[in-house]
Amino acid sequence: MTSRNQQLFELSQKYIPGGVNSPVRAFKSVGGTPIFFRRGQGAYVWDADDKTYIDYVGSWGPLILGHAHPEVIKAVQAAAQDGLTFGAPTEAELEIAQLLCTLVSSIEQVRLVSSGTEATMSAIRLARGYTGRNRIIKFEGCYHGHDDALLVKAGSGALTFGHPSSAGVPAGTTSSTVVLDYNDLASVEQAFSQFGDEIAAVIVEPVAGNMNLVAPKSGFLPALRELCTQHGSVLIFDEVMTGFRVGLECAQGLYRIKPDLTTLGKVIGGGMPMAAFGGRRDIMQCLAPLGPVYQAGTLSGNPVAVAAGLATLKQVQIPGFYENLAARTRQLVEGLAAAAKKHAIPFCAQAVGGMFGLYFRENLPASYAEVMECNRESFNRFFHAMLQEGIYFAPSAFEAGFVSTAHGEAEISKTLDAADRVFGTLK
Numbered sequence: 001m002t003s004r005n006q007q008l009f010e011l012s013q014k015y016i017p018g019g020v021n022s023p024v025r026a027f028k029s030v031g032g033t034p035i036f037f038r039r040g041q042g043a044y045v046w047d048a049d050d051k052t053y054i055d056y057v058g059s060w061g062p063l064i065l066g067h068a069h070p071e072v073i074k075a076v077q078a079a080a081q082d083g084l085t086f087g088a089p090t091e092a093e094l095e096i097a098q099l100l101c102t103l104v105s106s107i108e109q110v111r112l113v114s115s116g117t118e119a120t121m122s123a124i125r126l127a128r129g130y131t132g133r134n135r136i137i138k139f140e141g142c143y144h145g146h147d148d149a150l151l152v153k154a155g156s157g158a159l160t161f162g163h164p165s166s167a168g169v170p171a172g173t174t175s176s177t178v179v180l181d182y183n184d185l186a187s188v189e190q191a192f193s194q195f196g197d198e199i200a201a202v203i204v205e206p207v208a209g210n211m212n213l214v215a216p217k218s219g220f221l222p223a224l225r226e227l228c229t230q231h232g233s234v235l236i237f238d239e240v241m242t243g244f245r246v247g248l249e250c251a252q253g254l255y256r257i258k259p260d261l262t263t264l265g266k267v268i269g270g271g272m273p274m275a276a277f278g279g280r281r282d283i284m285q286c287l288a289p290l291g292p293v294y295q296a297g298t299l300s301g302n303p304v305a306v307a308a309g310l311a312t313l314k315q316v317q318i319p320g321f322y323e324n325l326a327a328r329t330r331q332l333v334e335g336l337a338a339a340a341k342k343h344a345i346p347f348c349a350q351a352v353g354g355m356f357g358l359y360f361r362e363n364l365p366a367s368y369a370e371v372m373e374c375n376r377e378s379f380n381r382f383f384h385a386m387l388q389e390g391i392y393f394a395p396s397a398f399e400a401g402f403v404s405t406a407h408g409e410a411e412i413s414k415t416l417d418a419a420d421r422v423f424g425t426l427k
């Protein structure tokens with residue numbers, strides 16, 4: 001008998017390219033039929049066939065309080081009652097802007113947008129407008145959304161200019177983007193010594209969460225800060241994923257670095273489409289209507305999204321929030337590593353705050369190349385077997401995972417029991 005998931009997927013492919021509205025949802029990397037979600041509550045989701053899963057994706061990061069948190073839902077309902085959008089300023093926008101500036105010390109001014117892609121795209125344009133320079137540096141394996149200038153893969157050999165990683169992106173658009181290896185400080189130093197005074201910005205995920213999870217080596221982020229300061233380039237921390245996910249002051253608080261600009265998304269929208277970019281006042285004031293850098297949005301600062309964001313940010317400020325989240329996430333990764341070890345599976349795992357990486361290899365990867373060495377086939381078998389057990393991890397070996405405060409002892413222990421059975425079958 002065909003499942004409802006299968007029926008929906010088949011029909012969706014008729015009307016939606018690949019059946020999905022964002023590619024990773026199609027399960028292409030792991031194979032099989034994607035799950036159509038019907039409902040979420042706390043740490044759990046229910047699919048179209050009414051099977052229940054413990055969810056470690058959390059909509060790819062926003063749901064730090066779990067699904068349908070009562071305070072968030074209440075705030076969204078109240079905001080919706082008063083009108084969905086005005087395209088004009090509201091007091092709640094001021095409230096969230098003020099809050100973001102208070103919580104993140106590098107942010108003096110902030111502008112709200114509707115997606116992480118918009119935030120990074122705008123930050124890059126702003127950095128170029130502010131410096132009057134074109135070149136940007138990004139790192140292989142870091143994802144910053146699908147802006148043309150950032151859909152770049154490395155050329156052959158370090159310091160060559162990037163090639164488009166998508167059809168439809170003109171080579172001219174990516175020719176000013178240099179793609180370097182994450183954590184490879186020597187190549188960044190070389191790039192700056194070669195054309196430092198042409199570099200508008202360095203954009204980096206302070207903890208890389210789009211190539212599984214790669215943590216910054218000690219010294220990497222401070223050196224980026226130092227080089228950007230020396231050369232008058234704008235340091236952009238893309239904290240769309242890490243912002244309010246790894247700590248109350250985001251990754252920049254964790255590693256004690258002050259970027260010039262920060263992009264935020266996911267958690268700050270509490271599950272609604274909202275993101276932001278902000279930073280130094282002198283840079284932010286280059287934006288229209290004050291300055292020459294144009295940027296706009298009909299739904300920017302949408303009142304319902306802002307309400308969800310404010311309600312979420314209220315919860316994360318409760319003392320102990322991040323300590324508890326980090327402890328829970330650590331419990332998960334340590335338990336998974338122990339279960340794999342028991343069955344002699346080459347595997348390791350790590351957590352940073354409420355995000356985590358799982359790797360089918362002996363030791364933690366520090367670069368994109370090392371992530372690529374993970375055993376993809378083992379991951380895919382693990383993923384599907386866990387799914388059978390009712391545990392939903394990201395459907396790709398190259399994505400980070402997320403824990404929420406709705407994940408309690410019971411959910412972690414169910415997950416670890418399942419992992420013990422599954423690792424046992426993977427030999």
Ligand code: PMP
Pocket residue numbers: 060115116117118120143144145146205209210238239240241265275
């Ligand atoms: N930057 C980072 C670090 C991200 O993880 C993502 C999305 N996963 C984006 C930017 C793009 O955000 P969005 O999907 O909201 O456009």
